Amino acid sequence: MPVTDSVQPSLLEVEHVGKHFPGVRALHDVSLTLRAGEVHALVGQNGAGKSTLVKCISGVHPPDEGRIVFEGREITTYSPKHAYDIGIAVVHQRPQLLPGLSVTENVLLGHYPTFGGAIVDRKQGIERTRALLERFRLDIDPLAPVARLAPPERQQVAIAKALYRDAKLVILDEPTAALDAERSERLFAFIRDLTEANVGVLYVSHHLEEVFGLADLVTVLRDGELVATRPTGELTQDEVVTLMAGRRLEVVRGAGAKVAEGRKTALEIEHLQTDVLHDVDFDVHEGEVVGITGVIGAGGHEIARIIFGLDRPAAGRVLLAGKPYESRGPKQSIANGVFLVPEDLARDGLVPEMSIAGNVTLVDLGSITRYGVISLARERAVARRFVNELSIATSSIDTPVRNLSGGNQQKVLLAKALTAEASLLVLEEPTQGVDVHAKAEIHRIVRDLAAQGKGVMVISSDVRDLLLFVDRVIALRAGRIVGDTAAADTSYAQLLDLTVGAAGAVA
Amino acid sequence: MSSESGTGATPVDVQRRSLLGRLRVDIYAVWPIAVMILIIIVTALRSSRYLTVFNFENILSQIAPLGIVTMGQAVLLISGGLDLSVGYNIALSSIVTGLLLEHGYPLWLAIAAGVGAATGVGFCNGVLVAQNRAHPFIITLGVSLFLFGLDTQLTGGAPVNDMKGLYTAFGGNLPPGFPFFGLPSLTIPFVIVILLAFAFLRWTPLGRRAYAIGGNEEAAYLSGIPVKRTKIYLYTIMGAIVGLAGMCLAGEINEASFNLAQNFELESIACAVIGGTALFGGRGGAFRSLQGVALWGIVLNAIVFAGLSSNYQQMALGAIIVVAVMVTRAQR
Numbered sequence: 001m002p003v004t005d006s007v008q009p010s011l012l013e014v015e016h017v018g019k020h021f022p023g024v025r026a027l028h029d030v031s032l033t034l035r036a037g038e039v040h041a042l043v044g045q046n047g048a049g050k051s052t053l054v055k056c057i058s059g060v061h062p063p064d065e066g067r068i069v070f071e072g073r074e075i076t077t078y079s080p081k082h083a084y085d086i087g088i089a090v091v092h093q094r095p096q097l098l099p100g101l102s103v104t105e106n107v108l109l110g111h112y113p114t115f116g117g118a119i120v121d122r123k124q125g126i127e128r129t130r131a132l133l134e135r136f137r138l139d140i141d142p143l144a145p146v147a148r149l150a151p152p153e154r155q156q157v158a159i160a161k162a163l164y165r166d167a168k169l170v171i172l173d174e175p176t177a178a179l180d181a182e183r184s185e186r187l188f189a190f191i192r193d194l195t196e197a198n199v200g201v202l203y204v205s206h207h208l209e210e211v212f213g214l215a216d217l218v219t220v221l222r223d224g225e226l227v228a229t230r231p232t233g234e235l236t237q238d239e240v241v242t243l244m245a246g247r248r249l250e251v252v253r254g255a256g257a258k259v260a261e262g263r264k265t266a267l268e269i270e271h272l273q274t275d276v277l278h279d280v281d282f283d284v285h286e287g288e289v290v291g292i293t294g295v296i297g298a299g300g301h302e303i304a305r306i307i308f309g310l311d312r313p314a315a316g317r318v319l320l321a322g323k324p325y326e327s328r329g330p331k332q333s334i335a336n337g338v339f340l341v342p343e344d345l346a347r348d349g350l351v352p353e354m355s356i357a358g359n360v361t362l363v364d365l366g367s368i369t370r371y372g373v374i375s376l377a378r379e380r381a382v383a384r385r386f387v388n389e390l391s392i393a394t395s396s397i398d399t400p401v402r403n404l405s406g407g408n409q410q411k412v413l414l415a416k417a418l419t420a421e422a423s424l425l426v427l428e429e430p431t432q433g434v435d436v437h438a439k440a441e442i443h444r445i446v447r448d449l450a451a452q453g454k455g456v457m458v459i460s461s462d463v464r465d466l467l468l469f470v471d472r473v474i475a476l477r478a479g480r481i482v483g484d485t486a487a488a489d490t491s492y493a494q495l496l497d498l499t500v501g502a503a504g505a506v507a
Numbered sequence: 508m509s510s511e512s513g514t515g516a517t518p519v520d521v522q523r524r525s526l527l528g529r530l531r532v533d534i535y536a537v538w539p540i541a542v543m544i545l546i547i548i549v550t551a552l553r554s555s556r557y558l559t560v561f562n563f564e565n566i567l568s569q570i571a572p573l574g575i576v577t578m579g580q581a582v583l584l585i586s587g588g589l590d591l592s593v594g595y596n597i598a599l600s601s602i603v604t605g606l607l608l609e610h611g612y613p614l615w616l617a618i619a620a621g622v623g624a625a626t627g628v629g630f631c632n633g634v635l636v637a638q639n640r641a642h643p644f645i646i647t648l649g650v651s652l653f654l655f656g657l658d659t660q661l662t663g664g665a666p667v668n669d670m671k672g673l674y675t676a677f678g679g680n681l682p683p684g685f686p687f688f689g690l691p692s693l694t695i696p697f698v699i700v701i702l703l704a705f706a707f708l709r710w711t712p713l714g715r716r717a718y719a720i721g722g723n724e725e726a727a728y729l730s731g732i733p734v735k736r737t738k739i740y741l742y743t744i745m746g747a748i749v750g751l752a753g754m755c756l757a758g759e760i761n762e763a764s765f766n767l768a769q770n771f772e773l774e775s776i777a778c779a780v781i782g783g784t785a786l787f788g789g790r791g792g793a794f795r796s797l798q799g800v801a802l803w804g805i806v807l808n809a810i811v812f813a814g815l816s817s818n819y820q821q822m823a824l825g826a827i828i829v830v831a832v833m834v835t836r837a838q839r
Contacts, residue, residue, distance in 0.1 A: 308729075332732035348729055351722035353789040362719055362730045364710040371712045416730065 011036045011071060011200040012057065012088075012169055018065030019052050019224075024435075028051040030226045032219050039191060039201045041215035041232070043208065045496070046462050047245055049224040050204050054171055057202070058090045059083035071168070089162030090171045095154050097161075099147035104129040106146055107161045122196070132160055136193050152187050159190070163199070170194065171202040173297070188214055206295040208237045208500050211250050222246050223380065241501040245493040263287055265322060266424045266455025267307070277479045280316070284424065284455040286359045289446055291466040291487070292459045294476035294499050300459035301343070302479075304426045307457075308340040309333045322425065334363060338374035339412045339422035341418060343429045345406070349413050352402035358385035359412055360402050363420040386415035390445055407438025414445055424455045443469035463495045474501050538834055539781060539798040543805045550809045564680070568691035570804035572597075572756040573774055574797065575697055577746035578704035580775040581796035583643075585708070586741050587721035587788030589776060590632060591647040593749050595654035597768035600753030602623035602658055605667030605763030611673035614672035628654065629746015631658075636690065651772065658765035664762030670757050677758025700748065702794035708784050713740060721788025742792050765794030777824070778803050781831040 012034040019027040027049045034040045044050050055061045057068060062078035069075070070086060080090075087480050099105045105112075107129050112120040129142040138156050146154060154177055154219065162170055175187060191201055191214060205211055211218055212232055220227040220243040227243045267284040279297050284290045291352050305311040310325025321441045327333040330340070334392060342348035350359050352482060360383045361368050368378045383397045390411045401412055410430060417425050427446070431439045446469055460466045466473060467487055475483035475498040483490070483498040551558045575594050583589050590596075604621030608614070632650055636643045670678075681687035681694065708714040716737045726814040728734050752771075757763045776786075782799030784791025806827065810820045 259538070330729050331731040331733055340729060342729060347723075351726050351789065353722045354718060356716070358715065361731065362715070362727070365715055369712050372712075374712060374715060376710070469671045479725050 009036075009072070010069075011038075012033065012202070013069040014053070014066070015058065015069065017053070017056055017063040017068065019049075019056060019061060019063050023265045025224055027056070027063070027224045029068075030221065030224075032226070032229065034169070034200050034202060034217075036200050037195045037198045038217065039203055039215045041218040042204045042221065042246060043206070043211060043212040043218060043240065044221035044227075045464070047223070048244070050172070050221055052224070053221070054090065054173055054202070054204060056171075057083070058088055058171060059151050061066030073188045084162075084165070084167075087166055087168035088165035088171070089090060089159070089165075089169070090173060091155055091158045091162065091175065094151075094172045097146045097154060097158060100145065102143050102145055103133075103149070104142040105156055106157055107142075107164050109161070111165065112199070128164075128428040129160075131165055136160070136163075136190055136197075138190065152184070156185065156190055159194070163194075163197075165381060166197065169202065171204070173204045174206065175203070180302045180360065184210065184395075196339050203431045204498055206219055208240055211240075212237060212470075220244055229300065237501050238400070238497070241497050242493060266320070267301070267457070268319035269307075269321070270317050272303065272306060272318075272321065274302060274306070274311070274479075275316050277313070280330035280476075280479070280481055282474055282481065282484060284457055286453050286455055286473065287450050288424075289450045289456045289458060289470045291470035291473045292457060292476060293461060293466055293473060293495060295461060299475040299479040300461075300476055301428065304340060304428055304459055305422075307333075307426055308338060336418050337421065337423035339417040339420050339425050341410070341417065341425065341430060343432070345409050345413060350401045350409060353400055355398045356387065356401055356404070356412055357397040358393065360386055360397075360415045360419055363416045365390070367419075381409055382419060383415075386418050389418070390415055391441065405434075405438070407434035407441065409436070410434060411445065414442075414449075417449075422454065422458070425449060427456045428460060429461070431462065439465060463499070464492050467492060467495075512788060525737055536607070536783060537797065537798070538802050539802040539831075542799060543802050546805055546809050548814050554812050557809075561571060564689075566808045567697075568591040568803045569807070570800055571590055571691065571697040572585045572661065572694035572759070572768070573597070573626045573680055573771060573778065573803070574800040575700045575748060575752040575795050576768075576775040577778040577800050578700050579745040581782075581784045581791055581793060582586055582704060582708065582714070582717055583741060584779050584784050584786060585752065585788060586717035586720045586738065587724060588636060588643045588741065590629075590742065590749075591644065591743050591744075592628065592632060592651040592654055593752075593775060594768045594771040595651050595658055595765065596625050596628045596746065596749045597753040597756060597764045597771060598658045598763075599628065599654055599661075600750040601670075601757035601763035601767050602661050602667065604673065604754065605670055605757060606661065608669055608671045608673065608777065609610045618754055619679060622747060625750030626743060629740065629749065630743045632714040632746070633742030636827055637735035637738040637830065647772075653763065662765060663761070664765070666762050668762055670763065672784050673754060673758035674761040677755055678714070678761055686745065693759060696755055700751065701793060709795055713737065715739060718789060720787075721790075723789070734797060776802070777828050777831075780835070781827060783831075783835060785835070799831070 010033045012032070013122065014030060014032040017027055017030050030049070030053060032040070042050050042053065052061065056063045059078045059080045059082055067074050068090065098109070103142045104126050108125050108354065113120055118310060126142050133140050133142060138160065140157065141154055146157060149157065159170055172191070188210070193469065194201055196458070203211070215232050218228060218232050218235065218240065219229040220240060222244060227246070243307055263285040265283045266286045269280060269282050272280040280299065280303060282290070292303065294300055302311065306313050309329045309332055319337065329337070333340070351362070357379055360381050362450065365374065368375055368382060382399060387394065387397055392408050392411045392415070401409055404412065430442050430446070433493050434442065446456055446458065458466060458470055470487050472487060473490055473495060474481055475495055477499055483495065517781045556562070569637055576597070580590060580593070587778055600621040600769055603624045607617035607620055628650065635646045635650070639646060677692050680689050683689035708717070716727065716732050719732055720737060724734060736788065752768070757765055778799035779791065779796040780786055781798065781802060782791070782796040784796050803824065806823050807820050810823060
């Protein structure tokens with residue numbers, strides 16, 4: 001494997017690239033060099049700029065500053081199609097294939113061999129696909145429908161599709177988040193075969209073990225800036241975690257550690273067991289804000305679903321205010337004082353065409369209804385109260401929520417929780433995709449809710465943000481609790497170490 | 508006419524809009540009325556017999572059964588559903604009532620059985636739609652084919668030609684003078700259904716749940732709304748409305764047969780969509796859908812006055828549907 005062989009010409013050169021979005025500096029002066037036949041890992045926390053950089057390279061966003069050179073030529077046309085045409089292919093965690101079609105049809109899509117351009121040469125198509133799969137030792141039936149393949153095989157098909165079109169650079173975006181160890185191993189073997197064929201690989205991942213097992217070079221981004229590019233052999237996992245965390249942002253909170261003492265428990269989770277979770281056990285007290293963090297797939301989402309009655313655990317139980325509780329669905333959960341603010345608001349949380357007032361009161365239509373008739377006056381009173389209380393920025397409570405910003409939509413959901421008079425709130429990624437100002441407001445609202453005696457559970461992969469407003473942090477890794485400490489007693493670096501670094505792996 | 512919102516899902520939307528904002532929205536919301544006025548003016552200029560009370564009574568009685576069904580269809584569309592079985596379900600209710608009358612059963616029992624049968628079909632539609640992940644399009648299409656067979660089996664293909672008391676009730680006109688002015692009898696059930704549909708969507712929790720499910724089913728579910736039960740209620744209500752429409756139609760033309768209400772399923776969906784109710788849920792209203800019904804009736808009638816064959820009716824209606832969809836898109 002050529003590591004830093006300077007004789008090998010570089011395949012991709014990212015030179016001083018910067019990218020701004022309204023109110024956010026996503027990338028600043030980032031440079032990176034990738035040679036053919038090399039695996040280059042890109043690591044960094046959420047919001048570090050990894051996906052923005054990938055989007056610049058793959059033509060989704062043109063960079064505002066700097067330039068990108070591919071095979072010695074500067075890229076001037078930024079479009080995903082152009083990037084694909086010149087040999088840059090991005091394979092996402094969930095590759096975009098046509099599930100109803102066969103592997104062959106997916107690989108050859110739009111480039112099927114034909115007789116005279118009119119009639120598809122099925123036989124030759126299958127043969128070409130088979131040859132391609134065999135060359136990379138992929139044990140996949142070219143005739144199998146993609147829908148029947150396992151996730152790693154789908155990723156391999158997506159890569160094969162790119163290779164068929166002469167991809168010279170394959171960007172793998174978080175490829176193993178959905179894979180188990182054995183399947184990941186197979187994907188790695190395949191990636192090594194790719195480098196043998198002189199393909200360059202840019203590997204974006206949270207999982208540092210993988211990075212160290214696979215990559216020749218690792219580039220660390222933090223807050224949109226380049227921190228370091230080093231050969232993996234010259235670094236330890238701990239050093240990478242330190243680079244990812246930086247020093248200036250270690251947050252240590254003063255108060256809050258003793259909040260739980262002497263309070264009643266709002267929620268007790270006892271020995272939860274599912275195919276993802278392993279013996280998860282913790283409490284949330286009244287008036288306490290508990291953060292749960294981990295990389296995608298670590299299990300936070302699964303815990304939330306069980307508490308809200310969307311999934312049932314294989315073993316273990318949930319107690320609400322000291323009493324055993326098993327919910328058959330959201331209706332029952334809400335009646336029991338539990339409210340979930342889901343991660344994807346647009347998809348799961350709000351009715352976009354409906355007004356703020358309509359959305360806010362949806363959880364408890366009964367309270368605004370008398371003798372079977374909704375009182376519009378009462379509805380408006382309820383909505384107006386919460387719009388004021390949470391300072392939702394809108395000219396009118398009649399505005400459809402689709403016209404609101406992400407931060408305000410998040411607040412409408414919190415208003416729903418207030419309407420539902422929930423005593424336990426489960427918030428999934430509450431500050432994802434909202435601006436700094438809205439984040440601060442959401443922090444304040446969550447603290448206010450806790451001050452009213454509610455138990456709050458915040459599931460977030462943004463550790464730094466979490467440390468700003470929670471009392472306690474639980475670190476999850478591969479479905480197990482690897483840390484449970486007062487926010488004051490831990491740090492960003494420590495949590496990072498637990499969730500992605502070496503410390504959690506030992507625990 | 509339209510006190511409902513232009514774009515928002517809940518009816519409370521309009522009240523605080525500025526005058527200018529309201530005008531802008533209304534261009535989209537009331538275009539069917541504008542087209543109607545245009546047609547009325549043009550036709551009136553060409554024919555002296557057009558602008559008569561008799562002619563508009565005629566349009567009213569012609570459109571009332573379809574209008575009744577459209578109100579129910581609009582509610583289902585708003586909730587993200589639809590019912591393709593209405594045509595043969597109307598026929599079923601008329602046949603059940605007609606056969607019972609033929610065998611000398613009292614009118615009230617025959618009507619109860621007819622409306623009950625249609626309501627039962629609606630309940631079945633609701634259960635099937637709620638329990639399956641298949642689209643209501645295919646489920647209610649299947650139910651529709653089933654009903655077609657059932658209808659022809661029950662009648663042996665021959666219509667029941669004497670609806671007795673039902674004809675007396677719905678076949679004629681109301682007394683002249685105040686308060687009914689000799690309007691067609693069907694005006695009464697039609698107006699009642701319109702007002703109920705409006706009130707249902709605006710002031711009842713069930714109506715609100717319909718908007719929520721049609722607007723975002725997952726969000727509605729996570730908000731604790733009993734999605735399945737709500738769907739069953741809505742389809743059952745639709746069944747009852749269809750039964751009422753069956754009584755109206757059978758009484759009006761004094762006949763019960765399997766092809767009593769052919770094309771009602773598609774025409775009712777078309778009317779609701781022309782009025783601005785979204786085909787895939789979340790938006791729409793009773794009065795808006797009513798505009799579609801009114802335009803439908805005016806166009807059918809105007810083409811007769813223009814001396815054109817009924818083939819042109821179909822062409823004109825088809826064109827209106829396409830225009831309606833384009834207007835709805837432009838509005839976004």
